Amino acid sequence: MMSENNVENILEVKNLHVNFHTYAGEVNAIRGVSFDLKKGETLAIVGESGSGKSVTTKTLMGLNAKNANIPEGELLFKGTDLLKKTEKEWQALRGNEISMIFQDPMTSLDPTMKIGNQIAEPIRKHKKVGRKESLKRALELMVMVGIPDPEIHINDYPHQWSGGMRQRAVIAIALAGDPELLIADEPTTALDVTIQAQIMHLMAELQREINSSIIFITHDLGVVAGFAQKVAVMYAGEIVEYGTVEEVFYNPQHPYTWGLLDSMPTVETASDRLVSIPGTPPDLLFPPKGDAFASRNKYALEIDSEEEPPFFEVSPTHYAKTWLLDPRAPKVDPSDNIKARWAKWEAMQSGGFESVMKEGGVY
Incomplete structure (x- = not known):
């Protein structure tokens, strides 16, 4: 089906x-x-x-x-x-x-291991490169996911970061193997x-x-x-x-x-x-x-x-x-909410999705 x-x-x-x-x-x-x-x-x-x-x-x-x-x-x-x-x-x-980003970044990261090493680890394992090259790629990934001053923070531990920054680190780890x-x-x-x-x-x-x-x-x-x-x-x-x-x-x-x-x-x-x-x-x-x-x-x-x-x-x-x-x-x-959504759907079929959104339609 x-x-x-x-x-x-x-x-x-x-x-x-x-x-x-x-x-x-x-x-x-x-x-x-x-x-x-x-x-x-x-x-x-x-x-x-x-x-x-x-x-x-x-x-x-x-x-x-x-x-x-x-x-x-x-x-x-x-x-x-x-x-x-x-x-x-x-x-x-x-x-x-195949990679996975888990729900809670604090439990996804090893509290005893520097964040840079945690990002570099899957690179070394799957790309078969040395420590220096894997850490260089880890820095690139930290930049990619928006972590500021990665050269300074690559040696930080998870507890030193906020929840949003830890989640960025988890995303970097998930992306490490491309x-x-x-x-x-x-x-x-x-x-x-x-x-x-x-x-x-x-x-x-x-x-x-x-x-x-x-x-x-x-x-x-x-x-x-x-x-x-x-x-x-x-x-x-x-x-x-x-x-x-x-x-x-x-x-x-x-x-x-x-x-x-x-x-x-x-x-x-x-x-x-x-x-x-x-x-x-x-x-x-x-x-x-x-x-x-x-x-x-x-x-x-x-x-x-x-x-x-x-x-x-x-x-x-x-x-x-x-x-x-x-x-x-x-x-x-x-409900009236569902009927309103259906009405927008009808409008979308005749006028297009973009025109409905410009008129104030929301999800």
């Missing part, structure tokens, strides 16, 4: 299932996830905590815990299935062709809003410079609005909506996506109360029958508790997994 054979695809994830064996039973953490990624493209994976975002990306890095089991699926990176690689092959791949695929797992969560904006701007600039593909994990739709080209919305270990950033933000079709967008205030939000999605995600020790979102969905149909919905095609680039898109389904009345 969403993963097709294409020479431009650097990554194709096909029907991925990941289970975890626990003392309580088997947790079905990832249930049939599929998507693809082209060279130089950014995919944002969004959803609540526990939806499966981080497990998906850790699987792409071969970093799942030992109790993980992958009974089904393919992870094709440049045409090669990552799931068939040995641990030695994974070690050659990680930090080289990766073709960069995975960012909520890299701005531990930072304040102004620093978040700086880091997002930095990542966008670096992507244009090095032409890498990015998978960006977040629970905050607002963070990725101007950053990603495609968005995958995850819920209960599944992708429930998938499309371009404009399609997902302005023409959302899944009730869960509606809930996420309603809970995200914008400058146009009229209400002084924040909206939340009622209930909690299902227990994936016992995945629910039918649509996993049915118990939290006020628009749920009778079939939602009986049969899992297929993906319905909204456009060649936009899919949503909801029975509401079945031709037989009744029409529902979403």
